[in-house]
Amino acid sequence: MASLVRPVIFNILTIAALLFALAQLVILAPGRTTPTTTEAVQLLAELARESDAVDETLGARMAADQARRQLFSNNMIATIAIAILANVIANYLGRGRQRTNRDRIRRLEAELQELQSRGPQSEG
Numbered sequence: 001m002a003s004l005v006r007p008v009i010f011n012i013l014t015i016a017a018l019l020f021a022l023a024q025l026v027i028l029a030p031g032r033t034t035p036t037t038t039e040a041v042q043l044l045a046e047l048a049r050e051s052d053a054v055d056e057t058l059g060a061r062m063a064a065d066q067a068r069r070q071l072f073s074n075n076m077i078a079t080i081a082i083a084i085l086a087n088v089i090a091n092y093l094g095r096g097r098q099r100t101n102r103d104r105i106r107r108l109e110a111e112l113q114e115l116q117s118r119g120p121q122s123e124g
Contacts, residue, residue, distance in 0.1 A: 007094045010086045010089045010093065011086070014083050014086040014087045014090065017080075017083035018079075021076060021080060021083070024075060024076060024079070025076075040065075
């Protein structure tokens with residue numbers, strides 16, 4: 001029973017990690033909540049045209065945006081790495097179980113062949 005539970009746990013971890021990655025893509029995607037680089041450059045150009053004094057908070061906002069994008073990227077990499085690792089472990093544990101089952105099937109087939117070779121003579 002314990003050998004059956006371990007692959008299931010790792011597969012559940014894989015599914016959870018992939019769902020977490022999907023949620024981050026849908027909810028926290030940088031392109032949806034923050035301006036793109038092109039928009040930021042256009043904004044800077046407009047500000048420079050309007051006046052010589054560029055908004056002093058703009059640099060801080062862009063740095064915060066860059067940090068948010070970097071955190072998002074790092075989270076995605078970590079999440080995908082966890083999903084891959086969990087899947088590899090689950091597959092490795094599943095192969096061990098497959099070998100055990102294959103050996104059991106071969107033994108049962110050998111026993112069945114032995115019983116069939118005895119035939120109806122031992123029934124009577």
